[in-house]
Amino acid sequence: MANAACYHCGDQCGKYHVRFDERDFCCNGCKTVYEIFTSNGLSTFYDIEARAGTTPNEVRKKYDFLDNQEIVDKLVEFNEEGMQVVNLSIPTIHCSSCIWVLENLGRLHSGITSSQVDFPKKTVRVGYKTEEISLKALVLLLGSIGYEPYISLEAYNKEKGKVDRSLIYKLGVAGFAFGNVMLLSFPEYFEVEEFWLDQYKPVFRWLMFAFSVPVVLYAGRDYFLSAYKGLRSRLLNIDVPIALGILTLFLRSTTDIIFDLGSGFFDSLTGLVFFLLLGKFFQQKTYAYLSFERDYKSYFPIAVTKLNEKGEEESIQIYKVEVGDRILIRNQEIIPVDCRLLKGNAEIDYSFVTGESQAVFKEPGEKLFAGGKQLSGVLEVEVLKSVSQSYLTQLWGNSVFTKDKAGNFQTLTDSIGKRFTFAVLTIAVIATVFWLFNEPSMALNVFTAVLIIACPCAIALAAPFTLGNMLRIFGKHKFYLKNTNAIERLSKINMAIFDKTGTLTTTQKETILYEGMELSEEETALLKTTLRASNHPLSRSLYDILKSNAIMTLDEFQEHTGKGIEGRVKDHSMKVGSAAYVGKHKSMLPSNTAVYISSDENVKGRFVFKNAYREGVDKIFEAMGRQMEVGVLSGDNDGERKQLQQMLSKDANILFNQKPEDKLNHIKRMQESHNVLMVGDGLNDAGALAQSDVGIAVSENINVFSPACDAILDASKLTLLPKFIKLSRKSMQIIKLSFLLSLCYNVVGLYFAVTGQLLPVVAAILMPLSSISIVVFATLCTNLIGKELK
Template sequence: MDKKTCYHCGNEVTTFNRIEFDSREFCCNGCKTVYEIFSENDLGCYYDMEATPGATPEEANGKYDFLEKSDIINKLLEFNEGTTSIVSLYIPHIHCSSCIWILENLHRLNEGVIRVLVNFPEKKATITYNDSKVTLKELVLLLTQIGYEPYISLKNYEEKPQSIDRSLIYKIGIAFFSFGNVMMLSFPEYFNIDDIWMREYKDFFRWLILLISLPVFFYSASPYHLAAWKGIKTKNYTIDIPMSLGIIVMFIRSTIDIIFDLGPGFFDSMTMLVFFMLLGKLFQQRTYNFLSFERDYKSYFPIAITKIGEDGVEEPIQVYEVVKRDRLLIRNQELVPVDSILISNSAFIDYSFVTGEAVPVEKKSGDKVFAGGKQVGDVIEVEAVNTVSQSYLTQLWSNDVFQKKVDMKYKTITDTISHYFTPVLLTVSVLAFLGWAFVDLNAAFNVFTAILIVACPCALALTAPFTLGNAIRIYGRNKFYLKNVTVVEQMAKVNTVVFDKTGTITTNANSTISYEGDELTKEQQNDIRNIIRASNHPLSRKLYNFLSTKVVVKPQFFEEIAGQGLVGVINDVKYLIGSPKLLGIDTEKMINETSVHIQINGIYKGKFIFANHYREGLKELFDNLTYSGYKLVILSGDNDGEKEALQELLPESTTLVFNQKPEEKLSYVNYLQEQGGNVMMVGDGLNDAGALAQSNVGVSVSENVNVFTPASDAILDARMFEYLKSFLKYSKKSVKTIKLSYILALSYNVIGISVSIMNKMSPLVAAILMPISTISIISFVTIMSNYYAKKIIKKD
């Protein structure tokens, strides 16, 4: 049977959800509606550019009521003058050229829209609109309706867009300008022709070179001088010290050479060096604009919530304005923003994100509901008992771990090398100076400066940025996004991997239901749905959401047999829904598969399979990691109900820890570190946030990388979960590549220093040696890291 996909969103079309319209197949009414809107407005092009570009629109009833309040609108707007307003919205679904096209043609769907500008890498749409014709709420609803729901959270409310730091680009631009011109002007000197022409213009060339080099020394190279000064003050011998020293010596000696007419100076080498170094800096500054590695609870919490006033009037208020005793209305799929007490009769709260519990918890009237839980089911009413900042979950962020600057925690491999390099270099140059001082004091100065110039560890300092920058890019292509280059080095040191359970090694099971057996008619599907309506068993809830029919009929007879299933009668047809035991059939018990069997009027029909609970490749990943000598731990906030299944599935050496609160996870990771572990924490929820921050490498796994990821060092697309082993191995190889190229770089330095010790160093030699070393090192690390990537990370 070939699989059919929805024309709009590309989801699988099954017999349960098929909707035919305009001789095309859709998976749900939502998708069909979007298609209708587009085709009515002559926007059918949307489907021509990319196949199945859309997303199923979510229902938004009442969700955006807060956008009617003018103080909230004003916070969100970037610009507002007269009737023209500009708003920037983050739309996670932007993923293809069709998306850009449809959004930039939004004015054809609503005449109030003046102009839309999409920033694809940041997944942002800047919408200019006429607020006398369309309100922000209508605009957001329109976007939601066509499947481009913007993501508006508390963070948008608080933060104003920061100004971007573009100074590195300016520095590179200036360095390149100077480098090019200085090279051109130095050219006559390279040929060393001593004739009248040369004598006449020599001074002009040299003084012009000096002039052009000034901005490079004082502006472009300034970050190195600053970093070196910082390093000296903190007695931290970073690579910046010899580099800054080299640049300063080069500048001073060249200036003296030119002023006293001693020689042409090394300005060509200096500008080139600074240019290459800055380029390396740019290269390792790989940023994923559409991802955020610094999220805290603010990114998840809604801006506003519906408050029920004294006379029963519903009114949206800003969540920070929620005070004790406020009555709040929480709709389906909305987050509970504050700790509160349930007033409605009963509710299901999904805490998977906060505590890691897999199954929604039932709460009865009067129970406490913690902030961060997601409400599933009908609208409920709660009464706040805390304010937002005092809630149980948000208090986790007051832990010290979140205050630390992560970058300062680790010493990079380059710093380790330079710790030895700098003193050795200084010793060699001083010794050479002393040695030559007996022969000729003038030559001694020449040798001393030449050593410092040539030894300027340009190649050494470029190795790590280029290797790791390349590694980050390769990871990014494989949907593993790292925060910065130091994470690669940290990954290479990892010896303990800690996994969260819910959402990390298990999937979010809602979407993975399939049916096997004789086809069910529409009536039968309908009846099954109506029978399971009354059941609160988690499987029933999932199945209920899966079946899409809408008619509600009350069954004539209904009984729930605990641990087995449901018996129901509708229109004199008897349905048995549940385990094989209930149906009286014998099937082999399958590990790692949950199924609900259906029997109608005594005839066995088939089963709904709740597909693989654990992520694909989990067993292989754990086996491989154990084989490679990693210590594995599963750290779960859930109860130990799955302990046996996990023990059976995973290698024996895996440590299983259950019932861990967020702070306990943090301290467990800390404990492992005290035992000498370099811990990689793999988690997904807010409950892992503490552990992720505490660990050496925090990786958050996400099914949709654009939305829910707590603060971490890296974000892993859930589909690439089984590749974690390869990623770890590749990080080791990257560090190996760096070490290999250090040998290469150091040998260049040895050659350069030997030439200078013999006082044979001329600007021409420097101008040849430096680019050769730089370019050969860069190509070496690029080739090596790509070769390893090809060998280790195999794409499917």
């Protein structure tokens, strides 16, 4: 029975096995969800995808802050005449059955009028009647069926309704104008001589002018602004020749139609702006739904429970917490402020802050730091510092988090654009001077023709389409980069530094080794019975691996917080805990985390807990070691040094007991001679991730955890990291080849321009052809190299 699979979620039932309605469930939560579904006519949930549920977490008073109307008003999107609409993040959405359940919430509660799931963003938008169901009741309902919402301080502070759609509008204007101008240009292309052309030719030309004005003044405005800012900063970026080309095309074309010299180049002008904006839109859509700027606010609660002078509980906003306040910290909650423990048994997980994976035990009177998570029971604490002054907030206040990596990095496009602009202007001036001495009437025509045909539209499109497509390919393989600039910086990396806990190791499993004398069946049974009574994480881990099924009834059980546990049956005793607790001399303590056991006061041995490294870590080090220097930074002790040295080279830099500031400062020192890649996972790595040239956050769930970084990598794809770096370098080679192809077009075009032979039909063919061919070339090449990831 213990090996049965849960009918609701599919997990192994284990020791919490529940039998109901002739079906097996792993816990009462899954059984409750099953009852809710069947009693509300939703049993077809299991027909869509068998065992596709998710185990609900126990939630007690966690969402009391939703009783605060001020907070609710800021969370909801719509609140009018008894109706509210809220958009909630549901990280556990993972399949079609999840979508089906969440879009049928109205069948679970009559007060819910609508619910719509956005699967890529893992959100659900719910409309409900406030007279029948409150936001708090809605959230608890979702939690009860296994879809607990993720509500953070970051979401509370987020300004709503300010979605930037300007690029879409500009693209629409440019596309509309481009299509109409091309249509109006056909009679000129084919030299139609019928009477209607002579009669309507001026009308057609002025219509093309009218369509081009909003393209230049509105759709292409950003290129003029960028060029102006670049020139003001004495920089020749790629937008300078683009802006110059757009302006020259417009002025030359306007002059042509005013003096009846031709139809101008309005088709090329509108087409150029349209393709440029299309490339920008393409790369923007690739990573728009991911957030790379989460900080401590993403993990802190929106509100906390404060105890007033009478001992009564009230929910207040986190920013209203003051020094001296008494607050409650419940099981699994993050400590939002530096505080002093007053009551309760504190078992704090500081892995977010220090990187140390083992819990820390604190006694009343001791200080607790912000960022720790309480693992068991309720704590009463006294606030020592406000949120803004707490340790974790100060870490995030480091100036490294405000620096702009992209601003300090010159892209390949800007580097070539600077030389290209100088070359084009030089050619234009030389050609103009030549024609001034030979045939002055051709000089102005040649000058404008050179600027028009040499406009770097193909060069400007090469990077957005190449890197934008690589963003899409990387995303398909669960490597999400913040922007295209991150790919360019990744291609220049020559040193990689890894965090250990949670990055190289996995939190999903650990290796437990026993060292010592063999235990008898009676001793094993007593050990398992003693462990069964404890709720400590190490006790539970040991309990799960022991084979014995014999469970006794303890005559006596004692648990000494931070030391160990003891169980007695008749005249026999079993102690489990630290070396000092069971009677082992402290000097014999191993560097690894270990739990000692003694039977009847005789030390029998120890269980050594070793981190389980992710599969393929040694291959990652081997592959990356051939390309660059590789090192490891860890907040843990040095118990894994030998194992890491075996996987890395002998001269590899491996540092342990590193605090967040230590990691940040080490990265800074390495950057004096290297371009550094930092690969980490927790908040304790955030400073190092932000300081590095490229910071990659490894995450088990990309929608829940993403500290400030340049990329988010799904933990299951960590072994592909060397290939991602390799492909980023190949992407830069594709861009260079695209530039070479573009140069060929420019050479042909410049020949016609310099010799005074540039006709509108030549420009109409060369400019769109160069743009389209670059887009096709970049797309095909990136798709080709992307196959290496399969």
